[in-house]
Amino acid sequence: MNRLRADSDTPVADLIRERRTVRLFKNDEVPRSLLLELLNVAVWAPNHEFREPWRFILFQGEARRTFAEAMIRTYSSEEREKYGKNKKAYLESVPAHLIVVLKEDPRPKAWEEDYAAVCSLIQNFQLAAWERGLGVVWKTNHYGYDPKFRETAGVGPGEKIVGVLHVGYPAVIPPARPRTPAEELLTVFPERPSLEE
Numbered sequence: 001m002n003r004l005r006a007d008s009d010t011p012v013a014d015l016i017r018e019r020r021t022v023r024l025f026k027n028d029e030v031p032r033s034l035l036l037e038l039l040n041v042a043v044w045a046p047n048h049e050f051r052e053p054w055r056f057i058l059f060q061g062e063a064r065r066t067f068a069e070a071m072i073r074t075y076s077s078e079e080r081e082k083y084g085k086n087k088k089a090y091l092e093s094v095p096a097h098l099i100v101v102l103k104e105d106p107r108p109k110a111w112e113e114d115y116a117a118v119c120s121l122i123q124n125f126q127l128a129a130w131e132r133g134l135g136v137v138w139k140t141n142h143y144g145y146d147p148k149f150r151e152t153a154g155v156g157p158g159e160k161i162v163g164v165l166h167v168g169y170p171a172v173i174p175p176a177r178p179r180t181p182a183e184e185l186l187t188v189f190p191e192r193p194s195l196e197e
C-alpha cells in the first residue's frame, strides 16, 4: 500500500502531505514582505481566549552573522574547535532565521494552551511557506536555553523559544518518510446502548 497517497486529494491535504522539512537552501534572498505575508497567514492559528501568545525575531542579511556568532558562543571550546567553522558557515548561508517566541503564561493550563497555539502557528507558517516554494526546518536547539544567546537575540525572561525556523528556497528536498496509517493508531471506543433501550 502506498502510504503517501490517500483518497482525500484536496489542495490542503496535498499541501500537508507534500511539505518536507528542508535543511539545505539556495543562496537566494527571501523578501521580507513575503515572510511577513506568511506570518500574517500563520497568525490565524487557533489560540485559546484569543491570547495570541507569540512574537517573532528575524535575522536576515548581515544579522545572520550575529545569529551564527551567538550560536557558536554557546559551544564548549571543544565543540567550537570541532564544529564551529562549518556551523557558522552554514548558519550564515541560510537566507533567514526566524525565532518564534511564546510569551509564557504562569498558569499551567494557559501555558499548555499557548504552547499548543504557537506550535499550530509554526505549522501554518511551514505550510504557507511550502505553498510559495519556500522550505523551512523547525529547529529546537540547546542554544534556545542559553542565557547569552537569548540576550543577544533579545529573548526576555518569561519567554520561550518554541522554534528557530531556518527559511529559504530549497536546494535539496529530502524524500518523505511514510507515516503510520491512522487505522493502526485508532482505538474506537465501544458504543454502549443508550439509556432508553
Ligand SMILES: Cc1cc2nc3c(=O)[nH]c(=O)nc-3n(C[C@H](O)[C@H](O)[C@H](O)COP(=O)(O)O)c2cc1C
Binding pocket: 019, 020, 021, 022, 023, 137, 138, 139, 140, 141, 176, 177
Ligand atoms: C518540535 C520539532 C522540533 C524539531 N527540531 C528539529 C531539529 O532540531 N533539527 C532538525 O533537523 N529537524 C527538526 N525538526 C524537523 C523534523 O526532524 C522533521 O519534521 C521530521 O524529520 C519529519 O520530516 P518532514 O517534516 O519532512 O515530514 C523538528 C520538528 C519538530 C516538530
